[in-house]
Amino acid sequence: MTALLLGGEMPHWSDSSPVGGDVLREVLRTVGGDTLVVGPHDPELVAAIGSRQVTVLLRGALDAEAYEGLPGVQVCCGSLEKLASVPAYDTVVALDGLDRTASTEGADLSWSEGLDRLLRVLRPGGRLLLGHANPLGLHRLYGTAAAAGDADWVVTAGDTTRPAGLFELCERLHASGLTVSRDYAAYPDPVRPTTLLSRTALADPERHGVLTSALRRAGLPAGPLLADPRPLAAELLRHGLATALAPSWLVVAAFPSHQAPPLPAILPAGPEPAGRCLHDELLTAARRGDRPAMRAMLTAWQSGDAAGVPADAIVVDAAGRLHPLTGPAKDPVLHRLADALRDEGQGDETAELLAAMAGTEVAPLPVAVPETLREGSAAHDRLAARVTDLQSQLLWYESRTATLQADLARANRIIAVLKATPGGRAAKAVLDGARTGKRLARAAVRRIKAK
Amino acid sequence: MHHANHYYGHSHVLARYCGYESDLPLLRGYLQHGWNIGDGMAPDHEFTPGIPSFVWSERTRRRAWSMGRRQLYVTGSPWAYLVAMEPDEPQTREGTIYYPFHGWEGQHVQGDHDRLIDEIKATETGPVTVCLYWQEFRTPRVRRRYEEAGFRVICHGYRGGWWKDLDPQFLARQLAEQRRHQRVASNRLCSAVFYGVLAGCEPAVYGDPMQLDGEKDLFGGRGRIRRQWADLHGAEVDPDTARAITVEELGADRLLSPAELRHLLNWKKDA
Numbered sequence: 001m002t003a004l005l006l007g008g009e010m011p012h013w014s015d016s017s018p019v020g021g022d023v024l025r026e027v028l029r030t031v032g033g034d035t036l037v038v039g040p041h042d043p044e045l046v047a048a049i050g051s052r053q054v055t056v057l058l059r060g061a062l063d064a065e066a067y068e069g070l071p072g073v074q075v076c077c078g079s080l081e082k083l084a085s086v087p088a089y090d091t092v093v094a095l096d097g098l099d100r101t102a103s104t105e106g107a108d109l110s111w112s113e114g115l116d117r118l119l120r121v122l123r124p125g126g127r128l129l130l131g132h133a134n135p136l137g138l139h140r141l142y143g144t145a146a147a148a149g150d151a152d153w154v155v156t157a158g159d160t161t162r163p164a165g166l167f168e169l170c171e172r173l174h175a176s177g178l179t180v181s182r183d184y185a186a187y188p189d190p191v192r193p194t195t196l197l198s199r200t201a202l203a204d205p206e207r208h209g210v211l212t213s214a215l216r217r218a219g220l221p222a223g224p225l226l227a228d229p230r231p232l233a234a235e236l237l238r239h240g241l242a243t244a245l246a247p248s249w250l251v252v253a254a255f256p257s258h259q260a261p262p263l264p265a266i267l268p269a270g271p272e273p274a275g276r277c278l279h280d281e282l283l284t285a286a287r288r289g290d291r292p293a294m295r296a297m298l299t300a301w302q303s304g305d306a307a308g309v310p311a312d313a314i315v316v317d318a319a320g321r322l323h324p325l326t327g328p329a330k331d332p333v334l335h336r337l338a339d340a341l342r343d344e345g346q347g348d349e350t351a352e353l354l355a356a357m358a359g360t361e362v363a364p365l366p367v368a369v370p371e372t373l374r375e376g377s378a379a380h381d382r383l384a385a386r387v388t389d390l391q392s393q394l395l396w397y398e399s400r401t402a403t404l405q406a407d408l409a410r411a412n413r414i415i416a417v418l419k420a421t422p423g424g425r426a427a428k429a430v431l432d433g434a435r436t437g438k439r440l441a442r443a444a445v446r447r448i449k450a451k
Numbered sequence: 452m453h454h455a456n457h458y459y460g461h462s463h464v465l466a467r468y469c470g471y472e473s474d475l476p477l478l479r480g481y482l483q484h485g486w487n488i489g490d491g492m493a494p495d496h497e498f499t500p501g502i503p504s505f506v507w508s509e510r511t512r513r514r515a516w517s518m519g520r521r522q523l524y525v526t527g528s529p530w531a532y533l534v535a536m537e538p539d540e541p542q543t544r545e546g547t548i549y550y551p552f553h554g555w556e557g558q559h560v561q562g563d564h565d566r567l568i569d570e571i572k573a574t575e576t577g578p579v580t581v582c583l584y585w586q587e588f589r590t591p592r593v594r595r596r597y598e599e600a601g602f603r604v605i606c607h608g609y610r611g612g613w614w615k616d617l618d619p620q621f622l623a624r625q626l627a628e629q630r631r632h633q634r635v636a637s638n639r640l641c642s643a644v645f646y647g648v649l650a651g652c653e654p655a656v657y658g659d660p661m662q663l664d665g666e667k668d669l670f671g672g673r674g675r676i677r678r679q680w681a682d683l684h685g686a687e688v689d690p691d692t693a694r695a696i697t698v699e700e701l702g703a704d705r706l707l708s709p710a711e712l713r714h715l716l717n718w719k720k721d722a
Contacts, residue, residue, distance in 0.1 A: 007678055011671040012489075012518060061671075104513040105679060153513035 003064035006057075006078025008106035013060030015040035015151070017222075019096040019131065021192040023267050027129065027250075030263060033090025036121060038080065039100050041093070043067050051091070057083060059103040079106030085120040092118050095131040095250065096191070104153055112161030112172070119176055127254040128178065132169050133190040137247035138229045139221035144373070146223070166199065166249040178253035181262040185246030187218040188229065194218050196250060196267040202242050207266075209315035211237055212277035213325055214266060216312040220371075221247060227374035231344045234280045273323035279312035279340065286341055286349070291357075298358035302334075311337050334358070335365050343375050458484045463619035464529040468536060469709045469718055479717035483507050483528070486642040486700060488679075489670045490515035505715065507531075507702040524715055527702030530646050533622050535706060539630060539651055546578035547571075547634040548652070549602075550643040551587070552661050563659055564593060567638060568600045570658040574686045577633065578603065582643070585609045626650055640676050640683055648690075648697040656684045 020042030028048045035049055037056045043066045046056060052072030057080070058064060064075045076083075080101035094101075098114035109117070118128060134140075135157075148155070156162070163169040170180045185202065186193035195218040201207055215233035236242040243249075252263060266272065278301065285293040301307065301322060306314055308328030315323045329336075335351040342348060355362040370376045418424045456462045462478050480503040483491035491506040491514075498504075503522040506512050512523045549571055551564070571579055581602045587593045588606035597604045607625045608618045625646065629635060635647025638658035648654050660673060668674065677684055682692050698704050707715070 005675075005678065009671070010514075010517065011675065104510065104517050150517050150519050153516040 003058075003061065003075040003077045005061075006076050006082040008059070008079030008082050008103045009061050009077035010059055010103050010105065011061045013103075014062040015058070015060050015100055017191050018042045018063075019191050020045055021194060023194055023196055024095055026267055026269075027095075027196070027252075027263060028093065030260065031091050031093060031127075031129070032260075034088060034123075035091045035093060036089040038083075038092065038094040038118060039096035039098070041095060043070060045095070046070060046073060049093070055089075057101070059101065079103040080114055080117050081106050081109055083117055083121060085117070087121060087123045087126070089121050089126060090123055091127045091129070092122055093129045094118060095129060097131045097133055097248070099133065099156060100151070108154065108156075110161040111156075111159050111163070115172070115176070119178075122255060125255050125257040125259075127252065127258055127260065128173070130169075130173075130251050130253070131186070131190070131248055132163065132166075132251070133248045134165075134246055136245065137190065138187075138232070138245050139189060139223075139247040141245070142226045142229050142372075143221075144224045144226060166243050166246075166251075169249060169251055170253075173251060173253045178255055179258075180251055180253045181258075182250075182252040182265075184250040184267070185243045186248045186250050187215060187246060189219075189221040190248035192222065193248065193250075197242065197246075198265040199243060201265040202237070202240075206274040207272055208234075208237060209275040209277045210266065210272045210325065211242070212280055213312055213315065215242065216277065216279060217310075217326075225372045228343065228370075228372045231340075234277065270325055271323065273315045273317060273325075275315040275317040275323065277312060278314040278316050278322065279310070279337070281316055282311055282337065283341065283344060295357045298354060302355075302358035302360050308333065312340075332362060332365065334362050339368065343370070343378065456480075456482045456484070459529075460619040460621040460623075461529040464533045464536075464622055465526075465712065465716065466718075468532045469713045469716075471718070476716075476718045479503070480505050480524075480715070483511065486645055488514075488676060490518045490520050494669055503715070508700050509702070509705065510699065525702055525705050526712060526715065527704075527706045530622060530626075530642075531649060531701045531703040531706055533626060534649050534703070537623070537626060542630060544631060544633045544651070546580065546632055547575045547636055547655075548580045548582055548629055548632040548647065549575075550582050550635075550637040550641065551597075552637060552639040552641065563661075564596050567658045567661070568597065568602075571602075571636075572600065574655070574657060575634070575636075580605055580628070580632065582607060582628070639673070640680055644683070645697045645701050648693050649701055649703060653690050654683060654688050654693050654697075655686050656688075657686045 018040035024045055025048040028045055029050055032050045034053045035051045035055070037046055037049075037054060040058065040060075040063065041056070046054060046067060047070055054070075054073045055076060056067055056073060057076045057078065059077070059079055061077045064077055067073050067075050080098070098109075098111055101114060102108060115130075118130070122128060163172050166183055166185065170183050173180055183199050184196035185199070187195045187197070195214045197211060197214060202211060212234045215236065216230050218230075220228065220230070236245060254260075278297065282294060282297055285297065297316070300320065301311065301314065304322060306322050306324040309324040309326060310329045310331070310333045313324060313326040313329070315325065317323060332351065334354045338349055338351040338354055350364065351362050352364060367379075370379050419428065456478050457475075461482055461484055462475060465478075465482075466475050481492060481496070481498070483504070483506045484493075486507070487493075490504075491511040492498075492504065498520075501522070503524055504515065504520060505524050505526045506515060507525070507528040509525050512525050515523050551567060579602045581597045581604050583594060583597070583604060583606050585606050585608065588604070594604055605628065607628065608621045625643075629647050629650040629652055632647075632652055634655060635644055635650075635652035636655040636657065637644050638656070639660050640656050644654050644656060680696065682688065683696060713719075
């Protein structure tokens with residue numbers, strides 16, 4: 001397969017880390033008709049597209065090879081501005097957004113101009129699947145300093161046409177005549193999201209437990225992090241910030257007369273029992289010092305069918321019934337909870353103590369080294385405090401040993417003095433005589449037995 | 452710092468612009484010395500870490516950045532500084548100066564000079580000056596073919612190499628020569644064509660593009676040049692479009708003040 005060169009292509013270039021992952025594959029399974037994929041997408045995503053008339057537009061010529069062998073896929077290389085403005089597609093897929101569609105050889109299109117290029121190639125009734133990275137996403141707020149990479153020949157900061165939020169993004173699409181059927185906040189990474197939460201779902205208090213669980217289980221963004229963002233899950237929901245601070249957004253929008261049913265409100269789709277997330281309920285009880293409540297929840301969890309399911313994958317309903325959202329985990333769930341209690345600033349309960357509270361037993365495991373800076377520095381502080389404690393304990397044992405040694409020496413001296421007195425000597429003679437008598441008696445017995 | 456900095460007297464032009472009369476100060480960095488479609492430097496250019504590169508245009512800076520180069524500064528081309536320093540006097544322009552594509556030292560061109568001569572004759576209406584690379588100029592066989600065709604054959608000089616036989620006046624001679632012509636042309640889009648446009652000539656790119664022995668099409672090669680700069684190809688080219696592209700490629704809109712240039716090139720004012 002030969003890539004079609006549109007102009008503005010970069011012969012030496014390859015976009016590292018294309019957008020990908022299972023949840024996006026699920027989204028693309030719904031795509032049909034003539035489809036245009038714009039920007040770097042994992043070939044696995046392109047392979048998941050239901051349609052077999054797929055065109056992929058890439059800026060880096062080196063990336064074309066990755067699509068070789070995919071049936072029905074035509075690769076074009078070039079910058080977005082070179083795309084012919086002909087309404088030839090039923091679906092346009094740009095899950096990576098527009099940031100990686102410009103090349104060093106082409107003109108810099110503003111975000112809005114880029115969107116117009118995408119809309120111009122859509123047929124009436126056509127559908128657009130568009131990603132949009134959030135520069136204020138948790139992955140950025142919790143990210144460490146990083147030098148500009150080879151892809152950052154220009155930085156698009158200051159583009160006022162770029163929507164500053166999911167609401168603005170939807171408004172912009174609406175103004176262009178599209179109807180938004182789904183608007184998702186994507187976590188935990190803009191390039192490889194694992195969870196998509198629609199604004200409809202995020203506004204539903206019934207789904208609080210399911211959403212908290214989804215945010216907690218979404219995993220960590222790529223790269224070194226200042227802190228683990230997962231403990232914020234419940235608070236993000238309570239403060240209505242899960243959309244504003246999402247690493248990226250994903251919008252499904254269509255021109256009028258599009259017929260396909262909307263995608264699920266939460267992806268990956270699954271059961272959505274009403275209630276609270278068990279993990280957070282346990283944390284709240286621990287923070288309040290409500291040991292009886294903790295004990296009751298731990299016991300109910302560990303004595304039931306969901307004993308192997310992590311607490312962050314269980315929803316507790318109003319009646320206290322547990323609804324597992326996944327199957328059992330490979331990791332020991334009580335150790336994971338103990339780590340979370342410690343990392344989220346609540347207590348020093350070990351997994352063994354939690355097990356005792358639940359009426360079971362577990363063996364201790366070696367402490368895992370945290371990967372994030374804040375948790376790493378907390379682990380360091382804990383160790384430093386422990387070393388100080390151990391030093392104090394060591395000093396106490398040293399002084400105690402010194403006292404005991406002095407006592408022993410004094411006792412030995414008293415014994416020596418006592419041995420030198422007449423009474424002492426007499427006592428020694430009696431003892432020695434008794435020993436001699438014992439020896440003679442044993443020898444006599446041996447002789448008798450020998451006969 | 453690098454011997455290629457002094458090719459064609461480039462560093463001398465910048466030194467003159469910065470106010471140095473005679474001695475050439477040591478230039479800390481690498482100068483782009485010809486138009487190209489890669490990172491601005493020759494493919495075999497060696498880089499010492501931490502030494503800056505000075506490229507002609509913003510486009511080249513972006514491309515070089517994407518190729519992993521850092522410490523890049525857009526200074527504009529020495530030619531653009533020279534043209535700015537040497538105002539164009541009113542003079543009669545006549546005919547065409549044609550640059551047949553050349554190889555560099557150690558390279559050999561394959562192609563049909565006779566066919567190229569026929570194409571030039573069929574296209575040009577005025578007198579033709581053919582400017583050969585010094586290697587070809589010194590090869591009587593090649594030179595005679597163009598002379599016998601009725602063309603005036605010249606050579607701008609030796610570009611210099613390894614700090615020896617440097618020719619500070621190379622570009623000045625080229626500018627004076629180009630300003631005597633109405634048109635500038637070549638069989639490949641190259642520095643000389645862009646130079647000619649900035650010197651006020653109407654450009655044209657036509658004729659057998661010829662080929663170097665074992666030539667590799669790096670960064671998309673000739674095919675990419677013809678597609679990306681299609682507006683500059685053909686026997687007749689729109690002069691306004693050509694000028695706009697040339698200003699961008701030679702960085703003529705990006706010239707620095709002498710003080711800023713001295714600072715970047717690490718030239719002390721009273722050196």
